[in-house]
């Protein structure tokens with residue numbers, strides 16, 4: 502390339518540091534390689550796969566259809582099911598990373614502990630004390646990453662095995678055991694459904710019931726897989742159809758809690774509950790008092806069957822404390838257990854932290870995010886130049902393919918990187934004015950979303966305002982096509 506509009510020299514030598522080798526980090530590496538940029542991926546663990554490496558609990562599967570939860574450029578004819586099990590997804594990412602030649606670019610066991618923008622470059626420090634420099638940092642560090650442990654008295658006193666759903670201890674035997682599960686999110690529902698027939702007794706401690714959409718998970722037949730191998734366009738077609746269906750029937754309507762589409766989903770969930778649960782007492786215990794979609798929708802065909810098994814018990818009396826023998830509820834009952842699973846979710850306000858991040862003039866991220874994490878278009882923060890996030894704060898994160906989201910975000914980021922490459926500028930981040938405007942509009946729109954319709958969930962910030970993308974998915978796609986460069990501070 503020749504000189505940029507501002508007359509600066511073109512820079513073909515940009516170095517990019519990607520943090521995290523999960524779905525978004527692998528995608529970044531593949532695209533950076535295609536673009537001919539120098540890059541490195543830092544990964545704190547000894548294996549790639551992000552959430553699919555961390556979460557290995559029994560029953561783990563992706564509740565987004567397999568051909569949609571795949572990179573658009575690496576469709577997979579071998580998916581065994583409509584909704585692929587977790588280990589298969591992890592293998593898929595490992596396989597793609599190898600096939601696209603980026604697996605060897607990952608520095609494993611190297612946690613990034615500090616990134617500071619000094620003298621026009623990012624100065625990086627890792628946990629082993631080594632240092633690096635980069636012109637651009639891409640934070641592909643995930644959202645649901647740091648386990649949230651419940652603040653329940655006596656939790657350390659439990660005599661049996663206790664662990665978080667994202668820290669599954671596979672050495673603990675389950676056959677015939679008395680298993681307790683705290684939580685009724687997507688993780689807990691998959692665990693309960695998978696384990697009820699393996700354990701002796703299962704107690705599910707429910708603080709809040711959940712709406713569940715009936716979602717059968719049929720396997721792909723050998724004939725279907727043969728068609729996919731011979732005609733990849735058949736997978737592309739499925740991907741497109743699923744995306745269109747999700748967007749038209751769901752994702753475009755989350756922004757309007759009164760939309761007929763969301764009311765229809767509510768009716769589907771209600772019918773699912775009423776036609777599946779026979780005992781009226783149990784049915785009412787399982788019936789949420791808020792709108793379907795307010796919390797993240799749970800997709801399951803088997804949960805209502807599982808919780809009606811003779812060895813399953815739904816405990817709705819609040820937990821008083823945990824004792825060596827089990828869980829004591831407020832009514833005085835002791836629910837004796839051998840194994841306790843904390844399916845209690847994640848700290849969703851962390852993003853790339855605990856890493857120390859310092860932008861221009863030493864601005865530190867904890868200070869910039871004092872009022873809660875925000876990012877323009879979920880990607881850029883004022884005064885943190887050449888730092889871009891994938892699946893950053895305020896992005897679309899509800900029951901949709903995060904792969905589709907990340908591919909669009911990455912294409913947008915590459916257009917910002919092109920401003921640097923062409924020499925048009927050496928530093929680029931959203932301007933303060935554009936950030937403030939985006940945030941004000943986001944906050945106003947958030948009040949009308951389904952997540953604000955009257956429930957608690959991880960979508961809400963400390964002021965109970967939904968933090969996710971509050972507009973339609975169509976708007977997200979439009980925004981991601983091309984950055985509005987006027988909104989950026991380019992130096």
Ligand code: NAP
Nearest residue numbers: 562563564651684685686687688689708709797844845846
């Ligand atoms: P979650 O949705 O945040 O659910 C946490 C559960 O723990 C809630 O039921 C919560 O109750 C309960 N809980 C937390 N603290 C508690 C306490 N002190 N006492 C009693 N109950 C307590 O977490 P998750 O199930 O791990 O799911 C998190 C997200 O991961 C999902 O929403 C989804 O985005 C993603 N995920 C996706 C899949 C997939 O198939 N794609 C699978 C699993 C997870 P309250 O509702 O009362 O707060």
